[in-house]
Amino acid sequence: MFHRARTTSLPPWLAHALRAQRGPAPWPAMARGALSVAPLIAAVAEGRPTAGVLAALGVLLATVNDRPGSRRAATRRLGAPAVAGAAGLFVGSYAAALTGAGTGAVVLPLVLAVLGLCAGAISALGPVASACGTQLLVAAAIGAGMPLPEPGWLRALYYLAGAGWLLALRLALPSPGGSGAKGAAFxxxxxxxxxxxxxxxxxxxxxxxxxxxxxxxxxxxxxxxxxxxxxxxxxxxxxxxxxxxxxxxxxxxxxxxxxxxxxxxxxxxxxxxxxxxxxxxxxxxxxxxxxxxxxxxxxxxxxxxxxxxxxxxxxxxxxxxxxxREAGGPARPRRGSARSALGRMTGPAGREYGVRVALCFGASAAAAQALHPDHWYWLPATAAFLVKPDLGPLASRVLCRALGTVLGAGLFAAAAALAALSPVLPPRAAVLVTAVAVCGALLPLAMRHFASQTMVVTGFVLALVLIGGEEQASWTRIADTLLACGTVLLVGHLPFPGQRGNAVRTRLAAASLAADDYLGHVLSGSRDRPGRWALRREAYRSLAEASTAVELSAAELPALARHTAGAADVTSVLERLVDTTTAAAVDLDDAGRLPARHSAELAVLRAELAALDRFRVRPTAAGRSPVL
Structure with a gap:
């Protein structure tokens, strides 16, 4: 029987901040990052640097979502957030234009807060939806606050062109280990x-x-x-x-x-x-x-x-x-309905996250406009990134963001100072475009840790700012980042009506119901094996999502982690329950009856799970869907 031991010598929030992913260098992604500078080069050569800046921003945010996987999955993972980002750029540009200089300091933050509420709720649907919500907000802040000569619709098109260029590279360039000798399908x-x-x-x-x-x-x-x-x-x-x-x-x-x-x-x-x-x-x-x-x-x-x-x-x-066989039949995973998606968005987890995103985004936009109304987009854009739970526990991502920004801005300022002292100065635009290319190539490698990712992104954006005609503002960016860190940290610890830890409870509810469905199917004696395998897949997939959510929550500062204390016990019991159900299914197929060992173990696990009921969300009267 499976057993797992957990040991640590550091506080969970600090241990998470120091943890980095391992693995071979992502050379294909790094090559795409370097080649993705082509739209910027073309725009600068044509004398339209701000168009190149917009395209490069599309490339940057698409690169953040450029993960290993199939071309089919990459189309959705890169394409959907890019469309959301273009929409955000469009909305932000025209919202700033329509609010005007007189009322913009009040009305525009409210508009952005409403946008944050919607984007936060959408983010509850999953990783791709979360990326869509983030790009929507970041691009909206840039569209509203970055001084650019292009109209809003043209800004959106340039942004899409940059993201589309990276997607084209992702689809066209060969995969690692690929071979053209076996034909186009291979x-x-x-x-x-x-x-x-x-x-x-x-x-x-x-x-x-x-x-x-x-x-x-x-x-x-x-x-x-x-x-x-x-x-x-x-x-x-x-x-x-x-x-x-x-x-x-x-x-x-x-x-x-x-x-x-x-x-x-x-x-x-x-x-x-x-x-x-x-x-x-x-x-x-x-x-x-x-x-x-x-x-x-x-x-x-x-x-x-x-x-x-x-x-x-x-x-x-x-x-x-x-x-x-030359062809196989489909083995389709179960897909959620539009009704269940709406339930996730409007449920406790979606509502709480949406409100916190709205507060962070709107408050940071208002503060930034009060501090420096001409170039205020950095602060809300930083807050939009920081508020994402996908990037780790709150304390960890705040610490890494602050450290990465300080290092990135400091290195960029030092490099600019050294370049200014050089006796042979290359054209300024060439130096900045080269910096963008280098940062683009390093970004896939730097994404193994949030601090290194932030450092590279900071250098990338600072180079774009200079290309777009703004003044050097490394130290202003550091101040804005630290203010955004404080805002997100404060809003993240504000009390919220009802129970805290809704994201964890939602994941645990889904995992519990999936385990119940799987166990019920096995104990029913059904001979529908494909159906059983689909239920098993759903049970383990939901369990993996719940375990991730619990681990992230446990790595928060104690003030937040206490709201989900003991949740790891639930995932442990669910894991043993699903494993035992799998073993029982195999024995039932073989002998036609459930061995006494499995019956006893299942009874014990179900009793343990019932004792931990405070973390389980009750099913609705209408069906098996959890109350989210």
């Missing part, structure tokens, strides 16, 4: 193929780790791989009549990985080490997916001594058949 589906191969590799890793302390981490890694593969295959369904045979076959390979993941989870839950050959089959299938080949005539079969190994062997045979 090239086009490189991201999807890598994601599906990662699922099979994660299954093999979990089987290898069975019976060891590393098993819980490997099970979490398998859930992450499945989530990423599901996202990579999102969009136009691969099983549709319009999809190519290569697409449908890849989707069938993903579907074939679901019973393998179920069997591997059940074996790891049992806690007994497995022979090395048990992992060889999934590992060979991972290699076959990467190469775009069939599974081969022989896959190493595990010994069929226990129910889990028999299920693994059956799943390997089914996977081999899926690999040999």
């Amino acid at each position: 090239y086009r589906l490189g991201g999807e193929r890598a994601a599906v191969a990662a699922v099979y590799a994660a299954v093999a890793d979990l089987l290898t780790a069975a019976g060891s302390p590393d098993a819980p981490a490997r099970r979490v890694a398998l859930t992450t791989a499945l989530d990423q593969a599901q996202e990579a295959l999102f969009g136009r369904w691969l099983g549709s009549s319009a999809a190519s045979a290569a697409e449908r076959r890849l989707h069938g390979q993903f579907a074939a990985a679901l019973p393998l993941a179920e069997a591997a989870t059940a074996l790891a839950w049992a806690g007994a080490p497995l022979p090395a050959r048990a992992a060889e089959g999934p590992r060979r299938l991972a290699e076959a997916v990467r190469a775009g080949e069939r599974s081969g005539p022989l896959l190493p079969a595990p010994a069929r001594t226990v129910a889990g190994l028999r299920a693994l062997d059956d799943a390997l045979l089914a996977a081999a058949e899926a690999f040999d």
Whole structure:
């Protein structure tokens, strides 16, 4: 049975601030970041630097969303926020023009606060929606406060052109490890193929780790791989009549990985080490997916001594058949309805976040206009970034933002001073464009830590400010950033009607209901295995989201963390419940009855979960959807 230990020697909020992502350097993204300076170069060469600044801003915010994955997912991840940013630029530009100089200091902050309320509520829908809300607000602040000669509609078009250029690079340039020798389909589906191969590799890793302390981490890694593969295959369904045979076959390979993941989870839950050959089959299938080949005539079969190994062997045979077929059927993830999306936006989590975003955005805009009415956009734009919970706990992101801005502005000012002392001065525009290109190339690497990301973004924006004709304002930007940090920190700790920690409670409610659905399906004795695998996917996906929310909440300052104290116990029980349900499903398939060990464990876990009921949100009378 899975067990997980947690140890730390630093306060959670400080430990999170010092934590950075690891992994190989994202060379393709860095190359795109360097090449994305092309619209700026073209605009400066044509004598229209402000048009280039707008395009470069579109590139910058799109680069922040340029994450590894498929081209299909990148279109949505980069395209939707870019459209939202263009809309924000349009609205901000005309809102500033319509309010006028006399009433703008009062009316415009109110308009931006309403925009913040809407953007905050939209952000509750998920990561892409959160990116849309952030770009909407940042671009609105720039459109309202940055002095630019272009009308609002043209600003939006330039912004879209810059983001569109980066998206075109993302779609056109080859993926890592891609090969043009296998044709256009192999090239086009490189991201999807890598994601599906990662699922099979994660299954093999979990089987290898069975019976060891590393098993819980490997099970979490398998859930992450499945989530990423599901996202990579999102969009136009691969099983549709319009999809190519290569697409449908890849989707069938993903579907074939679901019973393998179920069997591997059940074996790891049992806690007994497995022979090395048990992992060889999934590992060979991972290699076959990467190469775009069939599974081969022989896959190493595990010994069929226990129910889990028999299920693994059956799943390997089914996977081999899926690999040999030219096309596979769709395995569609469940999608939320428009009604459930509206419920998330207007529920406690959406309302609370929307109000806090509105307060931060509106108050920072009013303060900035009072302090320096000519160039006030930096403060609300910084607040819009800082208020995002996606970037980590509040204390961590405030600390990292302040440190990153100070370092970025200081380095930029020092570089500018050294350049001014040079006996051979290149053209000023060339130096600034080069700085933008260097920062664009470094940004994907710097995104491993919020402080380094902020430092690079600060240098990028300061160079754009000078290209656009504004004066050097490094120290003003630092002061504005520190004021934004204080504003967000204050608003984040303001009391709110009702219970605090609504985001955590919402995620826990969704995970609890998904686990209930999965358990109910297994105990019903239904033979609908595809339906069971879909419910299992939903249960683990919801559980992963809840665990992330709980970990972020626990890393807040004590004044905020206390509102969700004990929530980690709920995720721990839910995790054990879903794992045990998976093991029970495998044994039910094998023997037709539920073993006494599983019955006893499920009864204990359900009792533990009932004792922690204060973190669970009750279902509505109309159905299984949680009250959000």
